Amino acid sequence: MNIVTLKPSKEKSLLRRHPWVYANAIDRVEGKPTPGATVIVRAADGRFLGRAAYSPHSQIRARVWSFDENEPIDHAFFKRRVQRAVADRRAMVSGTGAVRLIFGEADGLPGLIVDFYIEDGGDVAQSGRGQLVCQFMAAGVEAWKEAIVAALTSATGCPNVYERSDVSIREKEGLEQITGLLAGDEPPATIITSENGVRYHVDVRNGHKTGFYVDQRDNRALVQTYAREREVLNCFCYTGGFSLAAMKGGAKRVVSIDSSGEALATAQKNVEANGFDAARAAWLDADAFKTLRRLYDEGERFDLVVLDPPKFAASREHVDRAARAYKDINLTGFKLLRPGGLLFTYSCSGAIDSALFQKIVAGAAADARVDARILKRLGAGVDHPLLTAFPEGEYLKGLLLQIA
Ligand code: SAH
Secondary structure, X not given: OOEEEEOOOOOHHHHOOOOEEEHHXXXXXXXXXXXOOEEEEEOOOOOEEEEEEEOOOOOEEEEEEEOOOOOOOOHHHHHHHXXXXXXXXXXXXXXXXXXXXXXXXXXXXXXXXXXXXXOOOOOOOOOOOOEEEEEEOOHHHHHOHHHHHHHHHHHHOOOOEEEEEOOHHHHHHOOOOEEEEEEOOOOOOOEEEEEOOEEEEEOOOOOXXXXXXXXXXXXXXXXXXXXXXXXXXXXXXXXXXXXXXXHHOOOOEEEEEEOOHHHHHHHHHHHHHOOOOHHHEEEEEOOHHHHHHHHHHOOOOEEEEEEOOOXXXXXXXXXXXXXXXXXXXXXXXXXXXXXXXXXXXXXXXXXXXXXXXHHHHHHHHHHHOOOEEEEEEEEOOOOOOXXXXXXXXXXXXXXXXXXX
16 A cells, blocks of 8 residues: 655645645655555554645645545546536536636646537537547646546536647656547537637637636626727737627727737637627737837727736746736736726736735836726636635636726
8 A cells, every 4th residue: 555654743734625745745655656646645643634646756746636534546536526526517607618627626636627618509508519628737637547538528428538738737747748639539620619609719739728718708708898889908819818708898999919820810710700890800910018018109098908918927936027027018008098997907827826916016007107996806717616725726816907
């Protein structure tokens, strides 16, 4: 049997049901656990703490599957966890063909992400057809891949599973980056899915992450609500998520910026797929930092600005530099707004918490010499639950502000 025994007093976080065991908390390992093998984690006094997946190459040396001494880790365990996650989403999410079915630690499956895309008109709450896309980001879920794929197809009724484990975080687990078919048919070149009444092309093979930023669904709906008759700037637009939402909401004009020509080409296909008037939209293939300043210098002004940049802080060491980058775009974002204008601003850097993000945005408002008022604090949708024991799960945070 594989047993990991912790150093004295290192059991505290596990007793609070935080699922990670750091290498420096471990006193000794008995047995020869291979990557992903199940280990029993014990406190220094021998008390049972949990069953976990062992990861010999990572500083996060083990991730707890279960705190229940009577719960074995077997095929039935994965079937139960996956079924529960799918049932929760079906009960909680509707009106969309793109949903996060499994969100790692919050669903008791550390290191696993699964998104589900359903063809146009389909709804996650009812339909079983579509495409499952997975990311396996830890040794434990990697070792149980087959069981997880079987559980996913059975819980959803969807036979098609594609893997997008092309994420650098796998290197910390000693795993190579990998993509490919796991079950069913090869995914089509694009899936057209619909969210909040807007159709989007999703390329699960080559798109970012699993193809689409599912986490911004509620925020796109909010932009749709407030876009009527407004001139909108959407910075870091990717395939036009917020831009299309603004057009659907009746925006007068939408200017969008992204440095990926491919993403912009898809965004334009999305305009067509929705039958919107292409003349209402302008797409700028350019660097956002420079373009924001240029637009300001040219006297362009907007009623609604969205800033949804990529992760500027990959880890704690990058926080200072990232903070300057967030401040830079938010400062120009504020300056580009007309009086009464709205700013939707986001950070998806886990290393920057919501308090720090708000401080950065406040600094930007001060430097822009505007009175900015927070109307709403924003985050990911209900399909990205945040485990109370695991605050690290909160990566996406945002603010809706209005300037006086
Ligand atoms: N809001 C989008 C997701 C944004 S992802 C949605 O709802 O779908 C971040 C985007 O920023 C990516 O598309 C990436 O191509 C783009 N990007 C990264 N660095 C950039 C830069 N310096 N200038 C412009 N775009 C950039």
